[in-house]
Amino acid sequence: MAYRTTTRIETFPSFRSKNGLKFVGKCYTPEKYNQEGVTLVFFHCSGSHKEVWETIIAHLLGLADKNGKPIVHEAWSFDMPSHGEAAKYNKEVLRSAELSMSVNEWTEGFRAFVKLGVFEGHQLVAIAHSLGATLVLLSLMPGELPPVNYKYIVLVEPSLITQESWKEHMEDRQGALKFLAKATMKRRDTWNSREEAREYFETRLPWNTWDPRILDIYVRHGLTEAEDDGVQTGKVALATPKAQESAAFVNIEPHFVVVEFLKTLDRSLPIHFVLGTDHDVMPDYTHQGVIDVRPPASVQRVPDAAHFVVQQNPDGVAAALTQILNGAVWPRAAL
Template structure:
């Protein structure tokens, strides 16, 4: 299947920290076909990536999901897909470089990304669309937080698919993960971020974790879209490693996302995907997020083979999980978490 790809740039809401007339931008890509775009019964899928990633990393999943749904009933097919860059990541980081180096040198909170996604979802462009939100890691929290200010009857999403969401209550986070955050920040700051060419970058990344475990298609997309040419002729990460490092201690959006899950869980089906060997999210955090006694109920819970970076390592498995979630949209009774497939 050959997808049409339309790049789009959105201006975000003004922020008091920025100079008058200067606002951050969010970059996105729309994926569609001439046939799918005419199907007003189909799904509009929205994708939000993890820290250190970019919108194009979803492309193998997007393409395969179009294919998996293609022969099904019109209301189960994909009409279009939108993938967004966090304002400090990917092409958005290039457009926002001056602000990121001056008034935003301490990072862009996931709150602002969630707000930008929310503005897009509520825009005339999305009116009447059958929207499903898909997020990975921090992107899962941003997708959930995008509906925080929307009353439940007016939430425009039909469902969510959350892949390895980094959400936790403050008490559990500080008991299980807080001690690891400084080491993740330090490792990010020390990571190599510049190469003489894309070919050198590819050869270097292929030999080292976590990139050596990535699907070949995803790694190629990272080389082509996660790196930018510099005036000196070499290539560097589009997402400055300082901006990436600042994203890890920004934990309050993850806390608020847990509360938001409890608010919307009975009204909007939320499908959850865990990695069987997650090196980031302890099992106790996974189990706590799925605690139905706290009001958090999930339409399905699936565990896929792989590590925390499932989107990068196992895009085919994630696409099949998304396909199953789309097939379930419209089913009145959600599957209780305790009966879901683990």
């Protein structure tokens, strides 16, 4: 489906800087859209960026109901302020920060964006991967800014775990998170060119497990022009600072908070789960424990993919989301 994009950059107050923090979102508008259709809002995982969803978005924008009417009005995807393009605009703040960016700050940025009235009259459907899933649930909780109103939510491989599962498997979970954090900090982050970077990614985990289209997008949007004391060096570097990505793996408290919140969340809000069939970062018991907290609207498994299902099998994720958007997997009572 052909579409046009516009990028919107807003500045919101932050304890980090008197100049505030930049919040970056990209809107995808299809050539043919339905004013009464749903507006999809996407949130990425740690270490990723808003454009990671583009292969999936292109498919979903082309969906139509049985009468040929488009299902989607438009789609938006948002960077965490320390990730992707947003990290470029916030580089001075990130460079001087003593504390790494938290998912709570991403949440407050999105709530402030919603308060601008951009989505006035829209039916929002949140689609969120891993860390992004925590943002969506946090955005439903009471706070200084009003909770966000969603028609329904899709959690894709959420990085959530119950307190009970954590305590039972604490050694395993702590070991996995520490490994990810350390591995991220040891990762190479600068290359002479995008071509050299792509060759590097093609032979190393996790990138060599990704769909080639997603890797192409990562080379375009997951890298940025490298600088030394503010002067471009002619090289490219990871757009997301390693320290910011690494910190996301060890800041686990928000995940516990939202799981507890799930227990009290109004049952009338449908929550769907899209999971990989394989297990690496998130064992099956982590997902099952969360699913058992609150009856889901649906649970789908995407083949040939694990926690990084969006990167590994975008077509499978798109197929699962299609089933949700066209109502094929909803409980009969909800239709």
